[in-house]
Amino acid sequence: MTMPTPEASAAAAARIDVLEGPEAIAAIVGxxxxxxxxxxxxxxxxxxxxxxxxxxxxxxxxxxxxxxLLDALDDLPDxxxxxxxxxxxxxxxxxxxxxxxxxxxxxxxxxxxxEADRHNLRGERISVDTIPLIGEANIAAAVRAVADLPRAxxxxxxxxxxxxxxxNAADELRAVGIPIIALxxxxxxxxxxxxxxxxxxxxxxxAVMAIAxxxxxxxIRQRGRRY
Amino acid sequence: MTMPTPEASAAAAARIDVLEGPEAIAAIVGxxxxxxxxxxxxxxxxxxxxxxxxxxxxxxxxxxxxxxLLDALDDLPDxxxxxxxxxxxxxxxxxxxxxxxxxxxxxxxxxxxxEADRHNLRGERISVDTIPLIGEANIAAAVRAVADLPRAxxxxxxxxxxxxxxxNAADELRAVGIPIIALxxxxxxxxxxxxxxxxxxxxxxxAVMAIAxxxxxxxIRQRGRRY
Numbered sequence: 001m002t003m004p005t006p007e008a009s010a011a012a013a014a015r016i017d018v019l020e021g022p023e024a025i026a027a028i029v030g031x032x033x034x035x036x037x038x039x040x041x042x043x044x045x046x047x048x049x050x051x052x053x054x055x056x057x058x059x060x061x062x063x064x065x066x067x068x069l070l071d072a073l074d075d076l077p078d079x080x081x082x083x084x085x086x087x088x089x090x091x092x093x094x095x096x097x098x099x100x101x102x103x104x105x106x107x108x109x110x111x112x113x114x115e116a117d118r119h120n121l122r123g124e125r126i127s128v129d130t131i132p133l134i135g136e137a138n139i140a141a142a143v144r145a146v147a148d149l150p151r152a153x154x155x156x157x158x159x160x161x162x163x164x165x166x167x168n169a170a171d172e173l174r175a176v177g178i179p180i181i182a183l184x185x186x187x188x189x190x191x192x193x194x195x196x197x198x199x200x201x202x203x204x205x206x207a208v209m210a211i212a213x214x215x216x217x218x219x220i221r222q223r224g225r226r227y
Numbered sequence: 228m229t230m231p232t233p234e235a236s237a238a239a240a241a242r243i244d245v246l247e248g249p250e251a252i253a254a255i256v257g258x259x260x261x262x263x264x265x266x267x268x269x270x271x272x273x274x275x276x277x278x279x280x281x282x283x284x285x286x287x288x289x290x291x292x293x294x295x296l297l298d299a300l301d302d303l304p305d306x307x308x309x310x311x312x313x314x315x316x317x318x319x320x321x322x323x324x325x326x327x328x329x330x331x332x333x334x335x336x337x338x339x340x341x342e343a344d345r346h347n348l349r350g351e352r353i354s355v356d357t358i359p360l361i362g363e364a365n366i367a368a369a370v371r372a373v374a375d376l377p378r379a380x381x382x383x384x385x386x387x388x389x390x391x392x393x394x395n396a397a398d399e400l401r402a403v404g405i406p407i408i409a410l411x412x413x414x415x416x417x418x419x420x421x422x423x424x425x426x427x428x429x430x431x432x433x434a435v436m437a438i439a440x441x442x443x444x445x446x447i448r449q450r451g452r453r454y
């Protein structure tokens with residue numbers, strides 16, 4: 001039912017300094033819609049210590065060129081400054097997310113970064129994003145939140161024992177179309193993922209291969225296997 | 228002039244299935260503003276293979292409770308489904324970004340993940356996000372784009388030679404308030420960063436210490452030094 005969102009390299013993007021207030025973003029989004037653009041992202045990236053208060057937004061829009069986007073926003077009163085940027089998908093690309101215990105996360109990252117290097121050399125854009133966490137509730141919440149991360153394509157669960165609500169969260173994440181590779185470990189999680197790999201460096205490598213267009217690794221054909 | 232945006236743990240968040248079209252997001256943002264909420268993020272996270280086409284949005288709002296957010300969006304015609312989520316800042320927290328050559332990025336990540344593990348055990352949320360890249364233009368574009376990444380707090384440049392436009396981009400990034408640590412390397416970059424560290428594992432460790440509330444490392448006091 002789900003498919004990856006295109007990598008956004010064609011989206012027009014800008015960084016905007018805007019006066020704080022509930023109406024400012026609504027005015028920007030409304031103006032983009034009037035001009036036939038489709039908002040892909042509006043994100044508050046930081047607040048400025050100005051008087052009156054301003055914040056910086058990052059905006060990405062489909063269906064308008066960069067010039068058309070700047071024209072559309074030209075005379076909005078709350079906008080203090082605007083500059084062209086590049087859509088984040090064209091810079092940071094597809095994301096492998098690694099969650100779990102620090103020792104294993106670091107080893108998975110080693111494999112994944114090394115493999116991403118090889119594919120990015122050939123023109124891909126693959127990022128490896130990690131967070132070390134402890135505890136069933138924290139890890140389960142992070143697994144669920146991967147579904148809300150832009151450009152997340154695959155999750156690696158790197159630890160020594162996981163189960164319970166983490167396994168429920170894994171089922172939910174796979175249901176929205178994001179596959180999971182887990183290290184071989186204690187607990188029920190290994191029954192709720194697409195692939196189980198014992199060596200963390202190889203797990204990271206396979207994770208990148210699974211989402212790289214320049215690799216021939218097909219995770220669907222490996223589903224349920226253990227290495 | 229800039230200060231970090233608060234970590235958003237209080238923001239109300241939801242994932243929304245919405246019919247594709249230029250007006251759908253404008254209607255959502257307008258409704259949030261009418262109810263006094265302030266949009267922090269609206270991001271298209273994936274497209275659904277439905278007929279008619281739908282996409283999934285992640286939305287984060289300040290100034291409304293989760294219940295108020297759901298009430299505000301209750302009867303919008305383009306919304307097909309809505310579920311509560313948690314704001315990404317409360318899950319993935321502050322981000323250290325590591326950009327450069329694969330071998331060095333992996334070693335910086337090893338240090339940063341190990342150090343983040345120690346702070347996250349004490350209740351922080353620090354992520355380590357990486358991308359291996361090659362070439363002056365690609366790396367300079369990535370350095371500039373770090374300014375557009377939500378929750379990015381520090382950049383580590385991990386490589387063996389960097390300069391030229393990468394140094395220009397480093398100046399621009401520091402001007403928006405994001406500090407940079409670089410490995411000791413060939414090229415002008417080491418004159419355009421806050422701190423130079425020879426050992427990549429230590430560089431990753433110091434990067435996390437610099438943004439951790441549970442550490443006593445003050446990057447401002449170290450500015451311009453080399454280790």
